[in-house]
Amino acid sequence: MFASDIHCLVVVGAQWGDEGKGKVVDALAERAELVVRYQGGANAGHTVDAPAPDGGTRGEGGGKGGAFVLHQIPAGILHPGTRCVIGNGVVLDAATLFHEVEAVQARGVSVAGRLTVSDRAHLVLPYHKLLDAESARSREIGTTSRGIGPAYEDKVGRRGVRVGDLRHPGIVAALVEAGCAHANAMLAHGGSARRCDAGEVTRGLAELAPRLLPYVGDAGRLVADTLARGGNVLLEGAQGALLDVDHGTYPFVTSSYTTAGGAAVGAGIGPTAIDAVLGVVKAYVTRVGNGPFPTEAEAPEGERLRTLGAEFGATTGRPRRCGWFDAVAARYAARVNGLTALAVTKLDVLDEFETLPVCTHYQLDGARLDELPDSAAALDCVEPVYERLPGWRRRTGEARRPADLPDAARRYLERLEALAGVPVRYVGVGSRREQLIEL
Numbered sequence: 001m002f003a004s005d006i007h008c009l010v011v012v013g014a015q016w017g018d019e020g021k022g023k024v025v026d027a028l029a030e031r032a033e034l035v036v037r038y039q040g041g042a043n044a045g046h047t048v049d050a051p052a053p054d055g056g057t058r059g060e061g062g063g064k065g066g067a068f069v070l071h072q073i074p075a076g077i078l079h080p081g082t083r084c085v086i087g088n089g090v091v092l093d094a095a096t097l098f099h100e101v102e103a104v105q106a107r108g109v110s111v112a113g114r115l116t117v118s119d120r121a122h123l124v125l126p127y128h129k130l131l132d133a134e135s136a137r138s139r140e141i142g143t144t145s146r147g148i149g150p151a152y153e154d155k156v157g158r159r160g161v162r163v164g165d166l167r168h169p170g171i172v173a174a175l176v177e178a179g180c181a182h183a184n185a186m187l188a189h190g191g192s193a194r195r196c197d198a199g200e201v202t203r204g205l206a207e208l209a210p211r212l213l214p215y216v217g218d219a220g221r222l223v224a225d226t227l228a229r230g231g232n233v234l235l236e237g238a239q240g241a242l243l244d245v246d247h248g249t250y251p252f253v254t255s256s257y258t259t260a261g262g263a264a265v266g267a268g269i270g271p272t273a274i275d276a277v278l279g280v281v282k283a284y285v286t287r288v289g290n291g292p293f294p295t296e297a298e299a300p301e302g303e304r305l306r307t308l309g310a311e312f313g314a315t316t317g318r319p320r321r322c323g324w325f326d327a328v329a330a331r332y333a334a335r336v337n338g339l340t341a342l343a344v345t346k347l348d349v350l351d352e353f354e355t356l357p358v359c360t361h362y363q364l365d366g367a368r369l370d371e372l373p374d375s376a377a378a379l380d381c382v383e384p385v386y387e388r389l390p391g392w393r394r395r396t397g398e399a400r401r402p403a404d405l406p407d408a409a410r411r412y413l414e415r416l417e418a419l420a421g422v423p424v425r426y427v428g429v430g431s432r433r434e435q436l437i438e439l
């Protein structure tokens with residue numbers, strides 16, 4: 001995707017998250033100088049199958065490669081020549097960041113000098129996680145309980161603690177005192193008996209500060225300088241368009257701007273810096289958490305997709321809800337992100353199916369809908385209308401070029417492309433790096 005006229009590329013999820021963005025970013029990161037996470041936090045879970053930099057083999061026989069699950073570090077960390085950035089739009093759980101740093105280092109990945117954390121990113125603090133865990137609303141939404149919503153609430157409520165504040169212990173103590181008082185009032189209001197102790201949180205941050213501060217800098221400046229030198233920058237989204245706080249199936253959404261516009265804000269650059277937007281979709285659809293999902297497949301087909309696709313949440317282990325490709329959602333994601341290309345992942349999961357339903361439009365109260373309705377309640381009531389495409393019933397995992405794909409698989413991709421109105425540029429037929437085919 002990087003080319004003489006494409007230096008700044010956004011990779012976004014174009015469904016409800018878990019589309020396989022990590023694998024796509026991993027494949028593209030080789031040609032990127034910087035990979036930047038621009039929103040979300042430890043709610044994301046990118047699973048990337050990569051050989052370890054020390055030459056270890058994939059997982060088997062004690063090798064250090066294999067599946068890396070990254071929650072906060074951008075997937076670019078697995079390419080030794082790439083530098084990674086956690087942008088200002090992220091809410092950072094610093095304690096878990098260091099668990100992740102240690103875990104990748106133990107497998108031969110060097111992080112020192114390759115990770116910059118924006119001084120403007122907000123911190124997820126213990127009281128945010130407590131609020132998320134204790135809130136009835138969070139349970140209704142089915143959040144990941146990682147404190148994401150409460151951390152963004154404090155950010156917008158101007159009560160948040162930013163990473164750069166760690167340079168000033170006095171300021172941190174005062175902010176934590178106020179944040180904790182607010183959180184405790186919310187806990188009491190919600191009927192919870194649990195409380196957070198400001199002194200404990202401040203002491204925890206005092207311990208973390210000397211470890212985190214060496215990574216901290218003006219991330220937006222770093223991104224802008226890299227682009228000005230003609231370097232390639234990949235902006236890596238988390239979650240997906242339908243979980244965007246404005247464009248998603250509100251209120252069943254996450255609390256950040258997952259769409260491409262959020263990439264500019266969250267990376268600290270202007271929108272004119274972005275040259276292209278790659279939307280990642282699965283060849284079918286999954287969703288974790290609650291909320292409308294028009295093409296959700298019933299048992300046994302939903303169960304079959306879950307088993308074949310190993311569809312369990314990378315962060316919470318929850319079984320993902322599974323269903324058929326939804327072209328209405330794809331068209332919508334194309335519009336709200338300004339997608340310039342699509343990557344279709346996990347095509348191989350469909351290898352065994354005889355026919356493949358694809359939702360072309362919805363019916364609502366007798367009327368045809370080609371676009372997503374504005375409310376989750378209406379989306380809950382739509383009837384998906386399917387076209388049934390023939391399956392290919394052949395293994396695709398060994399395909400390396402478009403010509404290696406069965407005709408029916410190529411026709412399936414062509415149909416998705418026509419319905420979404422965006423050209424398909426990449427196709428994933430397995431989790432390994434070489435299983436991403438460029439069309």
Ligand code: IMP
Nearest residue numbers: 017043044045142143144253254288289
């Ligand atoms: P939160 O982001 O933890 O507040 O959760 C809000 C909604 O977003 C819930 O439905 C979660 O299941 C969903 N969600 C958050 N992160 C991810 C992700 O990385 N993949 C898929 N769903 C996610």
